[in-house]
Amino acid sequence: MDASGRYIARYELSRIFSPELLAALRLRRYDPGAIIIRSGDPVDEVLFFVDGRAKAYSTLDNGQRVLASFYLPFDAFGEAELFSSERYALTIEAITESTCLCLSAAALLGAAPSNHRLLAYLCGRLGAKLNDRFTAESINLRYPVERRLASYLLASSDDGGIIAADDLGDLADYIGCSYRQLSRVVRDFRARGILSGRRGGLTVADRSALEPLAGDLYTRSASVPPRVGRRLGVLERDDER
Amino acid sequence: MDASGRYIARYELSRIFSPELLAALRLRRYDPGAIIIRSGDPVDEVLFFVDGRAKAYSTLDNGQRVLASFYLPFDAFGEAELFSSERYALTIEAITESTCLCLSAAALLGAAPSNHRLLAYLCGRLGAKLNDRFTAESINLRYPVERRLASYLLASSDDGGIIAADDLGDLADYIGCSYRQLSRVVRDFRARGILSGRRGGLTVADRSALEPLAGDLYTRSASVPPRVGRRLGVLERDDER
DNA sequence: CATACGATAGGACATATGTCCTATCGTCGC
DNA sequence: GCGACGATAGGACATATGTCCTATCGTATG
Structure with missing residues (x-):
C-alpha cells in the first residue's frame, strides 16, 4: 500500500469517492510556509488535506491581513470556489509539513453524476464552514x-x-x-x-x-457529526439488496 | 399552470431538480415580519426563496444582533445546516411579502443519488455565500x-x-x-x-x-455565474446519446 | 561566540466608537 | 385630529483599541 492508499484507508475515502475519482487522487507534500493555494489563481483542483496544519488568509488593501481559518486534517481546500468562482478567493499556507491528496477540478466535475456522496460531503463541509465562520465573525465583531x-x-x-x-x-x-x-x-x-x-x-x-x-459563544455553534454518513448508510443497505 | 409551476418555470428549476423532487416542492407565503426559519429549530426542510426580500440574523448573549445577510430571490435557506447540523443556525425573517418553495429534508436526502445537479448547485451557493461572507467580515472587522x-x-x-x-x-x-x-x-x-x-x-x-x-473591497469578491449551469450542460449532451 | 533578524513586549498618545441620554419626527390606530 | 409608539437624530462622556515608537528576547547562521 502506497502513501495515498494509507490516507485513503485512514479517512475511509472509498465511502464518499467513486473508484474512478479515488484513482485520480494525487499525493503532494508541502514544506512549512509553502503556499498550498494562492488567492487569484485559477480554480484547477480541489485538495484534500490529510496531514499537517495550515491556515487560510486574505490581505486587504490597507495592508492588514484577515485570517479566515486554521486547518487540521481531514478537510477540503478549494471546494468553496469549485462551483462558484474562476479564481481562488484565499491563500492557504502550510504551517507545518503538510500533505494533500489533489484532484483536478475537471475530473471532479466530470464525475459528478456518480459522486453524489462526495457532493453531499462537500455540501456538509461548506455548510459547517459557513456557520462556523459566521459565529466567529459575530464574536469578533461584537465583543x-x-x-x-x-x-x-x-x-x-x-x-x-x-x-x-x-x-x-x-x-x-x-x-x-x-x-x-x-x-x-x-x-x-x-x-x-x-x-x-x-x-x-x-x-x-x-x-x-x-x-x-x-x-x-462557541459551543452554541457546535456541529454534530455529518449527516451524510448516517443517512447515506441507509442507501448502502438498499443497494445491497 | 399553478403558482408553484410559474416559479419553477421562471427559475428553470427542472434543470437542477429531478422530476421526483420537483413534484415534492410546496409553495408557502409569508407576511412581512414573518419568521421563515427559526434558529434552534430542527432541520426538517430546505426552502427555495422565489419572491420577496428577507434577512438572516443571530442574536448574541449580550443582546446585540448580527445580521448575516439580506436575500433576494433566487436563493436557498436551510441548506447550510442540511448536511452538517441538526438545528438551524440562524433566524430568517421576511422583510416584505415573500414566497418560498419548500422541500422536506427527508425527501431531498433520500433523492440525493439522482440529484447531483441540485447538490452541485447547493455547493455553488454555499461556496459563494462563504466567500461573500468572508469578504464582508474582513471589511467590517478591519475598516x-x-x-x-x-x-x-x-x-x-x-x-x-x-x-x-x-x-x-x-x-x-x-x-x-x-x-x-x-x-x-x-x-x-x-x-x-x-x-x-x-x-x-x-x-x-x-x-x-x-x-x-x-x-x-467588494468588487474584488465578485463571483462569476455559477459554474454548474455551464459545465453540466456538457453532461446533458452526453445523456442524450 | 557574535551578530542579525524576527517575534515579543510595553509606553505614550490619539481616535473611532459605544453607551446612555434627551429630543424630534413620521406613521398608525382610534 | 390626537395620542402612542417606534424610528431617527444628536449631545456628552467614557473607553477599547490602534498607531507608532523603543526595548528585549530567542533563534539561526557564520
Whole structure:
C-alpha cells in the first residue's frame, strides 16, 4: 500500500469517492510556509488535506491581513470556489509539513453524476464552514478582545492546554485586533493565572476562569457529526439488496 | 399552470431538480415580519426563496444582533445546516411579502443519488455565500465605519441609488457598528452630498464619491455565474446519446 | 561566540466608537 | 385630529483599541 492508499484507508475515502475519482487522487507534500493555494489563481483542483496544519488568509488593501481559518486534517481546500468562482478567493499556507491528496477540478466535475456522496460531503463541509465562520465573525465583531480571546482559547485548546495557533500575529489576524491589543489581553490573562507558558507560548492553565468570559459563544455553534454518513448508510443497505 | 409551476418555470428549476423532487416542492407565503426559519429549530426542510426580500440574523448573549445577510430571490435557506447540523443556525425573517418553495429534508436526502445537479448547485451557493461572507467580515472587522458603509452602499445600490436595506438598525447590525456611529457617518455623507433622501431614507446621490472610500473591497469578491449551469450542460449532451 | 533578524513586549498618545441620554419626527390606530 | 409608539437624530462622556515608537528576547547562521 502506497502513501495515498494509507490516507485513503485512514479517512475511509472509498465511502464518499467513486473508484474512478479515488484513482485520480494525487499525493503532494508541502514544506512549512509553502503556499498550498494562492488567492487569484485559477480554480484547477480541489485538495484534500490529510496531514499537517495550515491556515487560510486574505490581505486587504490597507495592508492588514484577515485570517479566515486554521486547518487540521481531514478537510477540503478549494471546494468553496469549485462551483462558484474562476479564481481562488484565499491563500492557504502550510504551517507545518503538510500533505494533500489533489484532484483536478475537471475530473471532479466530470464525475459528478456518480459522486453524489462526495457532493453531499462537500455540501456538509461548506455548510459547517459557513456557520462556523459566521459565529466567529459575530464574536469578533461584537465583543471586546478579552472575550474574543477567551472564546478562541476555549474552542481550540486541547486537554493539555496547548492551542492551535502558536503565532500571536496570526491569532490577532484571526480575532481581528491589533497585535498590541492582543498583547495587552494576553498579559492580563497571564497576570490572572489563566494563561501560562514562556514568552510567546500560550498554554491554558485555568479553563474554568475562561468560561464566564467566553460564555456559550462557541459551543452554541457546535456541529454534530455529518449527516451524510448516517443517512447515506441507509442507501448502502438498499443497494445491497 | 399553478403558482408553484410559474416559479419553477421562471427559475428553470427542472434543470437542477429531478422530476421526483420537483413534484415534492410546496409553495408557502409569508407576511412581512414573518419568521421563515427559526434558529434552534430542527432541520426538517430546505426552502427555495422565489419572491420577496428577507434577512438572516443571530442574536448574541449580550443582546446585540448580527445580521448575516439580506436575500433576494433566487436563493436557498436551510441548506447550510442540511448536511452538517441538526438545528438551524440562524433566524430568517421576511422583510416584505415573500414566497418560498419548500422541500422536506427527508425527501431531498433520500433523492440525493439522482440529484447531483441540485447538490452541485447547493455547493455553488454555499461556496459563494462563504466567500461573500468572508469578504464582508474582513471589511467590517478591519475598516472604519465610513469605509464599511461606502463599500456596502456601492455593492447594494441599484441604478436609481435605492439600497436594499431600508432600516438603519438592520444596516448597523450588518456592518457591525452601533446605530449611533452609523448615524454619524450617514450625517457626514449627507453633508458631503453622497447620500440624499428624506429622514431615514438612503439614496446614493454621488456614486463617484463613494468609490475612493470603498476602494476595491467588494468588487474584488465578485463571483462569476455559477459554474454548474455551464459545465453540466456538457453532461446533458452526453445523456442524450 | 557574535551578530542579525524576527517575534515579543510595553509606553505614550490619539481616535473611532459605544453607551446612555434627551429630543424630534413620521406613521398608525382610534 | 390626537395620542402612542417606534424610528431617527444628536449631545456628552467614557473607553477599547490602534498607531507608532523603543526595548528585549530567542533563534539561526557564520
